[in-house]
Amino acid sequence: MSAACATGQHDKHDVYAELCPCRGLLDLIANKWTTLAVGALENGPLRFGALQRHMxxxxxxxxxxxxxxxQDAGLITRxxxxxxxxxxxxxxxxxxxxxxxxxxxxxxxxxxxxHEMNV
Structure with missing residues (x-):
């Protein structure tokens, strides 16, 4: 069973704890579109249309x-x-x-x- 998640900025967090705010961040970065957007922006800034064509x-x-x-999470600037x-x-x-x-x-x-997966 997981320990309670810390609430302080520099305290240790536990993503397995039900109320850990890290879960929201994990949800964002594990999203397929976020993963692809980060990759698309890896080589520099892009406009909306270029991002949409790339993804x-x-x-x-x-x-x-x-x-x-x-943007709200602080991963990109607009x-x-x-x-x-x-x-x-x-x-x-x-x-x-x-x-x-x-x-x-x-x-x-x-x-x-x-090729090894059943998806």
Missing amino acids: EGISPKVLTQTLRRM TVYPAVPLHVEYELTAVGRSLTVPLRGLRDWAEKHL
Whole structure:
């Protein structure tokens, strides 16, 4: 059985504890669209349309929701450039960039082991 999750900023957390706030973060970063968005933004900022083209199969609504969640969590920044039409770019923050290696490993693992899985 897990111990209760700490509430202080620098206290030890336990994702197995029911009320641990880490679970919300884990839910965000384990989401397939977040994983793909981090990979798409790995090489630098992209506009919404470029992200949508890179992430085949994502609807504009789901991409918007994913980007908002990522921005709210501090994984990306959204920069609006005053132009006509507006030019908006999304870019990984430092903490977002720290996710690139583990999430790349997860994507690589999925591609390598797909043939062994029943999905």
